[in-house]
Amino acid sequence: MSDVNSDQPDRRDVLSGVAVGLATLLASSPRAMAQPAGRMADCHVHLFNASDLPVGNFIRYVVIPSMAPGTPDWAAAMADLFANVVKPLAVTVARETNPPFWGLEPSAHEFGLAVARRIRAGSDGLGLVDFDPELEQSYRALSALIVEDSRRIVDPSLFSDPYASKSLPQQRSLDDLIADSYARVAEKAATEDEDTPDLGDLLVLKRLGDNHQTRELLASTLPNLPAMVAGARKAIRMVGWAYLMCLSRERHLRRYLRDYTIPEARPRMIVNNLVDYDRWLDDGPLPSSSHLSQLELLRTISHKHRGRVELLTFAGYCPLKHALELASGTPTTFDALASRYGNEVAGFKLYPPMGFRPWGNRELADDDFARPRQGREVVLAQWRAAGGSPGGLGKALDEALQIFYSWCVINDVPIMAHAGPGNEAALGFGDRANPIHWERARERFPTLRFSLGHLINSAQPFINRITPEVDVGPYDPRLDNIVWSLDAPPRLFATQNGVESRVYGDLGYMPELIGRPELARAFFVALKRHFRDTDPGLRHILFGSDWIMLGIEADDDNYMRDLRRGMIAAEYTVEEQNNVLWENGRRFMKRA
Numbered sequence: 339m340s341d342v343n344s345d346q347p348d349r350r351d352v353l354s355g356v357a358v359g360l361a362t363l364l365a366s367s368p369r370a371m372a373q374p375a376g377r378m379a380d381c382h383v384h385l386f387n388a389s390d391l392p393v394g395n396f397i398r399y400v401v402i403p404s405m406a407p408g409t410p411d412w413a414a415a416m417a418d419l420f421a422n423v424v425k426p427l428a429v430t431v432a433r434e435t436n437p438p439f440w441g442l443e444p445s446a447h448e449f450g451l452a453v454a455r456r457i458r459a460g461s462d463g464l465g466l467v468d469f470d471p472e473l474e475q476s477y478r479a480l481s482a483l484i485v486e487d488s489r490r491i492v493d494p495s496l497f498s499d500p501y502a503s504k505s506l507p508q509q510r511s512l513d514d515l516i517a518d519s520y521a522r523v524a525e526k527a528a529t530e531d532e533d534t535p536d537l538g539d540l541l542v543l544k545r546l547g548d549n550h551q552t553r554e555l556l557a558s559t560l561p562n563l564p565a566m567v568a569g570a571r572k573a574i575r576m577v578g579w580a581y582l583m584c585l586s587r588e589r590h591l592r593r594y595l596r597d598y599t600i601p602e603a604r605p606r607m608i609v610n611n612l613v614d615y616d617r618w619l620d621d622g623p624l625p626s627s628s629h630l631s632q633l634e635l636l637r638t639i640s641h642k643h644r645g646r647v648e649l650l651t652f653a654g655y656c657p658l659k660h661a662l663e664l665a666s667g668t669p670t671t672f673d674a675l676a677s678r679y680g681n682e683v684a685g686f687k688l689y690p691p692m693g694f695r696p697w698g699n700r701e702l703a704d705d706d707f708a709r710p711r712q713g714r715e716v717v718l719a720q721w722r723a724a725g726g727s728p729g730g731l732g733k734a735l736d737e738a739l740q741i742f743y744s745w746c747v748i749n750d751v752p753i754m755a756h757a758g759p760g761n762e763a764a765l766g767f768g769d770r771a772n773p774i775h776w777e778r779a780r781e782r783f784p785t786l787r788f789s790l791g792h793l794i795n796s797a798q799p800f801i802n803r804i805t806p807e808v809d810v811g812p813y814d815p816r817l818d819n820i821v822w823s824l825d826a827p828p829r830l831f832a833t834q835n836g837v838e839s840r841v842y843g844d845l846g847y848m849p850e851l852i853g854r855p856e857l858a859r860a861f862f863v864a865l866k867r868h869f870r871d872t873d874p875g876l877r878h879i880l881f882g883s884d885w886i887m888l889g890i891e892a893d894d895d896n897y898m899r900d901l902r903r904g905m906i907a908a909e910y911t912v913e914e915q916n917n918v919l920w921e922n923g924r925r926f927m928k929r930a
Contacts, residue, residue: 379606380605380607381927382844386590386612389425393425394422404762414476424580434588454514457481481516524578602899603902603919607929614653653683657738665725685927696778699739704728754788757771757792787840789844827843844880851897852892852896862907877917877921877922
């Protein structure tokens with residue numbers, strides 16, 4: 339199978355593999371033999387867990403709708419699992435700050451038991467109003483992929499009928515089977531390394547076959563088998579990743595440092611991005627994992643690892659929350675965060691696809707901020723409850739951003755923005771993350787220091803537009819409409835009136851480059867060609883992984899290694915490699 343021509347329609351479903359042929363590439367180019375210094379700055383990391391986030395509604399209203407069309411039958415169960423198993427089980431900030439003597443983190447076995455209890459409580463009708471027959475069916479579909487003897491899960495009389503003639507030992511046996519199976523997936527996710535194979539195609543096919551119950555029905559779906567296998571693997575990896583989202587923040591950091599340290603380079607600076615989109619999703623962190631307490635804990639963790647890595651944390655900034663607090667006359671969260679700048683806070687993270695533009699919201703009507711996905715409107719209800727004037731929400735968002743940007747300019751505070759089209763909270767909201775809107779913000783605040791997270795949304799359409807002579811193979815044609823890096827970023831990176839730009843962009847979450855050296859080489863050739871006039875030397879491209887989000891992908895621990903090899907294969911100079919991997923991150927964070 340060709341490395342370039344093996345792409346799946348869904349850019350996130352990247353099959354595992356290893357880089358090959360690099361020795362030939364290195365030997366063929368003396369220039370490519372040059373090696374950069376062994377330091378790396380990752381400007382796009384997330385050291386949070388499920389207790390820190392509005393994770394239930396994020397999965398329900400952001401992740402699951404993004405799977406359409408063809409939303410999998412296990413999607414509802416996955417959203418429920420994050421909201422009602424993962425978040426309650428996750429290590430809170432309070433617990434990590436004062437760990438109990440009997441142990442800090444839930445074991446994989448405890449995770450499996452919690453899943454089994456959730457399924458059993460719902461199917462036995464213990465008053466869980468959110469556990470309806472449709473959700474029961476969805477858990478059955480998910481468990482059929484997780485449990486090895488999945489025929490017992492597919493049979494409704496065995497899985498969920500509380501009135502079926504099952505003896506207590508039979509019931510306990512089924513509960514144990516479910517718990518043990520989910521625990522095995524969790525344990526694999528917690529201990530995975532390069533030598534641990536991903537779930538094989540044959541095992542996935544077997545479970546799909548059990549799920550469909552008959553070979554005839556499975557045979558009728560043969561044309562769709564590649565997509566079915568990819569979807570099944572995604573479900574299994576999401577369950578494993580769900581367990582990771584239960585673990586402590588220091589555990590995340592230790593794992594990251596283990597996985598992203600290679601013989602050629604090691605992380606020496608990490609920008610940890612927290613998020614705040616509670617008001618947009620009508621959800622939030624657990625009370626014992628508040629935004630301010632997250633910052634305090636991460637400062638303690640950074641001190642523990644001083645000398646090994648510089649850990650810098652960005653606080654989440656939400657203009658909706660800011661506007662609501664200004665309208666109601668209450669003390670603002672932003673003021674509390676700003677007072678911590680230079681101590682717990684090193685910068686701020688913004689998330690426009692939740693529903694706001696970086697600038698120009700006053701041009702939108704109130705109804706443009708509605709979220710029909712949820713079936714109920716909460717944003718406008720919050721605005722009215724805060725005393726906001728009808729038709730004034732967009733203007734209020736810009737006024738909040740005016741306060742925020744002005745303060746950031748005065749203090750030269752760095753901002754990280756989600757600037758890719760994914761993770762929109764409602765249909766069309768993703769367009770508000772387009773860097774074009776950041777051009778308008780930069781016009782108003784010329785010295786604003788910010789980075790465009792997910793600068794290149796997907797490698798294949800980008801390569802196709804910049805170097806059309808390269809065959810990247812099939813990919814989802816819808817991605818051709820969101821190659822935003824072709825428009826505003828070159829202008830944002832360009833030097834103006836002899837003053838170097840303070841705008842950057844990172845390469846976070848591009849799993850299609852993992853284990854595919856030909857595609858990685860083609861990407862870095864295209865990247866250099868695209869920015870050669872406005873960013874010579876690539877002084878504004880940041881390395882970013884988007885870990886722990888990237889942890890849901892196979893072989894994510896090879897990300898830095900494979901991107902670095904891609905630069906070498908594309909004959910980047912030592913200076914260019916060092917810029918992307920180290921110097922640019924230091925410049926962005928004012929460390930150089």
